Amino acid sequence: MPFQERLFKVTREERARNLCSTCYGHRRLCGKPVCPILTKAETLMRLEKGLNKENIFGSSPPAVFVGSWNYPKVIAGPLVPPLPSVDSSVMDAPELWLDKTMDEILSYRFSLVRGKRFVEVKSARAPSSLLSTFQEVVMASKPVDTEMWFNKRPRLDVVFTSREPPSGPSASITRAVLAENPKVPRPVEKVVSDTDLKAIEGIVTLYDSEISQRQITRMLSIGLLGTRRLKRLVPTEWSITAVDDILGKKIHKEILGYPWINEFMVFGHKALSNNVQILLFPSSWMFEAQEAWLTSADSVPGVDFEFVWGRKTYASNLAGAYYASRLPVLEYLRRIRRQAGALVFMEVYPDWIPIGVWRFREICREALRKEPLRFSTFEESLGELRKRLTLPLDKWLEKSQIATWHKKQKKMTSFLGQSAV
Numbered sequence: 001m002p003f004q005e006r007l008f009k010v011t012r013e014e015r016a017r018n019l020c021s022t023c024y025g026h027r028r029l030c031g032k033p034v035c036p037i038l039t040k041a042e043t044l045m046r047l048e049k050g051l052n053k054e055n056i057f058g059s060s061p062p063a064v065f066v067g068s069w070n071y072p073k074v075i076a077g078p079l080v081p082p083l084p085s086v087d088s089s090v091m092d093a094p095e096l097w098l099d100k101t102m103d104e105i106l107s108y109r110f111s112l113v114r115g116k117r118f119v120e121v122k123s124a125r126a127p128s129s130l131l132s133t134f135q136e137v138v139m140a141s142k143p144v145d146t147e148m149w150f151n152k153r154p155r156l157d158v159v160f161t162s163r164e165p166p167s168g169p170s171a172s173i174t175r176a177v178l179a180e181n182p183k184v185p186r187p188v189e190k191v192v193s194d195t196d197l198k199a200i201e202g203i204v205t206l207y208d209s210e211i212s213q214r215q216i217t218r219m220l221s222i223g224l225l226g227t228r229r230l231k232r233l234v235p236t237e238w239s240i241t242a243v244d245d246i247l248g249k250k251i252h253k254e255i256l257g258y259p260w261i262n263e264f265m266v267f268g269h270k271a272l273s274n275n276v277q278i279l280l281f282p283s284s285w286m287f288e289a290q291e292a293w294l295t296s297a298d299s300v301p302g303v304d305f306e307f308v309w310g311r312k313t314y315a316s317n318l319a320g321a322y323y324a325s326r327l328p329v330l331e332y333l334r335r336i337r338r339q340a341g342a343l344v345f346m347e348v349y350p351d352w353i354p355i356g357v358w359r360f361r362e363i364c365r366e367a368l369r370k371e372p373l374r375f376s377t378f379e380e381s382l383g384e385l386r387k388r389l390t391l392p393l394d395k396w397l398e399k400s401q402i403a404t405w406h407k408k409q410k411k412m413t414s415f416l417g418q419s420a421v
Helices: 012-016 036-051 102-110 121-125 129-139 186-193 199-208 213-221 236-255 320-336 358-369 378-388 393-399 401-408 412-416
Strands: 055-060 064-066 073-080 113-120 144-150 170-178 264-271 274-281 286-293 302-306 341-348 373-375
Touching: 055 073, 064 129, 064 213, 064 236, 073 129, 073 144, 073 170, 113 121, 113 144, 129 144, 129 170, 129 186, 129 213, 186 199, 186 213, 199 213, 199 236, 213 236, 236 320, 264 358, 264 378, 274 320, 274 358, 274 378, 286 320, 286 393, 286 401, 302 401, 320 341, 320 358, 341 401, 373 378, 378 393, 393 401
Parallel strands: 113 170, 286 341
Antiparallel strands: 055 144, 064 073, 073 113, 144 170, 264 274, 264 373, 274 341, 286 302
16 A cells, blocks of 8 residues: 555544634633634734735745645645744744743744645646645745735634644635745755655655654655655645654664663653653553543543554554654653653643644653653652642553553563563
């Protein structure tokens, strides 16, 4: 099966979790401290002058969006703020958002006008001049001045998705030009020009060359990666999880040859109404992620897991959150050149606003940058987690496959013939 047909589509359950409140900002019925509807209205008032005609000029972060509706003929186009003098680089940089307020993040995203054009996904193999312009935007390492023309003025609507941060007004695009030559990193230029390089190999090459994961995801999405015969556009929300999984599998193969850690390590970080706690323990590689939406007193975590050789099926319970949290754990183990088992606990608090699955990846990365608390036993580490989690730990342990397995397999090293050091 071709690579692009194995991409990770968003589940119905994942979409259902991201529905906005029905009060539309009038009475704050949801209880959230920040209402996305009101923030949208405030942002659009600031943009009004730039949206009163059928073309806009601004500096794309750089960013594009490729939708999944009507696949294989999808809607694609660049994201451009109608604010020529503003620094747009942070508007599409989730790795810089953890210390921002929800108001700031929503304001960034709602300021981006989305150009829309129906594009057949296989047209990436022989792109039109318009699609080529979209691709040039994504290849840039820095914001690039872009002008777009529309059939009519951008419509003031906002769409929330489960994996991609929202964007603001949108309109059907008829023409787009770059007002400057984009600065393209050499690794990007090399990978794009190699029409015999498979998409997976291109993704790994770019990652090893320290190209940001955000840019790699956009490149996959707009059809810049893969062999000439197989290139195609990939909906943005699918490409996010595909890149998380591809990079995770690549690192997973590396760490299987490393020795085990020799202690229990607890990491954690809270941001943007999410709480992530991570337990690493002496073991061959195994991974379990649990996600609890604390919207009621009887919340039950969803769970997905894998043992030493990884998953063979899609993590359908947690979907994108599973792959987004697994990658940072693998990155950390590669950094310390060790192998371990991992339990990741993710809490989503009631005042959370849906701005994408990226937050689990970035919160995990931030947690793993900190110095961990270290323990000599499994029970001691669980005691620390009890203090850090809002949902009682027993509810997490009831759902955990790996915690149960760990308690029963005290002598794992005896039959693996491997030294747990």
